[in-house]
Amino acid sequence: AQTVTQSQPEMSVQEAETVTLSCTYDTSESDYYLFWYKQPPSRQMILVIRQEAYKQQNATENRFSVNFQKAAKSFSLKISDSQLGDAAMYFCAYSGLRDKIIFGKGTRLHILP
Amino acid sequence: GAGVSQSPSNKVTEKGKDVELRCDPISGHTALYWYRQSLGQGLEFLIYFQGNSAPDKSGLPSDRFSAERTGGSVSTLTIQRTQQEDSAVYLCASSLGGASAETQYFGPGTRLTVL
Numbered sequence: 280a281q282t283v284t285q286s287q288p289e290m291s292v293q294e295a296e297t298v299t300l301s302c303t304y305d306t307s308e309s310d311y312y313l314f315w316y317k318q319p320p321s322r323q324m325i326l327v328i329r330q331e332a333y334k335q336q337n338a339t340e341n342r343f344s345v346n347f348q349k350a351a352k353s354f355s356l357k358i359s360d361s362q363l364g365d366a367a368m369y370f371c372a373y374s375g376l377r378d379k380i381i382f383g384k385g386t387r388l389h390i391l392p
Numbered sequence: 393g394a395g396v397s398q399s400p401s402n403k404v405t406e407k408g409k410d411v412e413l414r415c416d417p418i419s420g421h422t423a424l425y426w427y428r429q430s431l432g433q434g435l436e437f438l439i440y441f442q443g444n445s446a447p448d449k450s451g452l453p454s455d456r457f458s459a460e461r462t463g464g465s466v467s468t469l470t471i472q473r474t475q476q477e478d479s480a481v482y483l484c485a486s487s488l489g490g491a492s493a494e495t496q497y498f499g500p501g502t503r504l505t506v507l
Contacts, residue, residue, distance in 0.1 A: 283434075321500065322481060322500050322501045323499075323500050324483065324485070324496075324498035325498075329495070370434060370435065379437050379448065379451075380437070381437070382427075382434040382435040383434055384433055384434040385433075
């Protein structure tokens with residue numbers, strides 16, 4: 280069965296600095312999708328970034344980028360120039376083709392002013 | 393346009409009572425998902441509707457949990473004879489066509505507290 284592991288329950292970063300959130304997953308599939316979702320205190324889950332496993336190029340969305348290491352089954356999220364509004368729970372997630380999404384337990388990110 | 397809405401936003405009930413949680417997906421989205429998020433935990437998949445296909449109920453934790461989706465739109469998650477361990481935030485999400493690569497749009501959730 281596929282699993283998603285986020286080994287950092289909480290992290291803190293100084294405003295304007297860069298932080299990396301870790302995620303590893305386990306699967307026997309070769310084609311799949313990986314996601315990072317953000318859940319602020321409002322509880323509204325928002326998609327931050329998505330990566331297709333067959334694409335070697337790391338996905339980037341403005342200040343958010345990923346380091347996708349397929350062989351190592353690693354999918355970390357880098358947030359550059361951290362802002363106060365980035366404070367939230369971040370969930371890493373995996374999905375096979377036409378399959379339900381499996382979420383990790385999340386990393387709570389604190390932004391220090 | 394309007395996003396996914398859920399009601400009520402908070403529900404407090406007594407142990408043993410039945411509760412109904414409602415989800416209004418984004419108009420035109422054929423796929424609808426229910427998740428449960430317990431305190432400090434990730435999202436636990438409950439059930440998935442895709443168009444007119446039979447729902448994937450593999451995540452429902454017990455037969456006290458059921459869900460229906462009427463007319464391919466609004467969905468109701470029903471929990472019968474609630475227990476204290478049912479206390480959690482219940483999240484609903486919808487996506488356009490159900491393919492896993494699609495973005496899921498989440499509602500704000502319903503916080504259920506069972507006393």
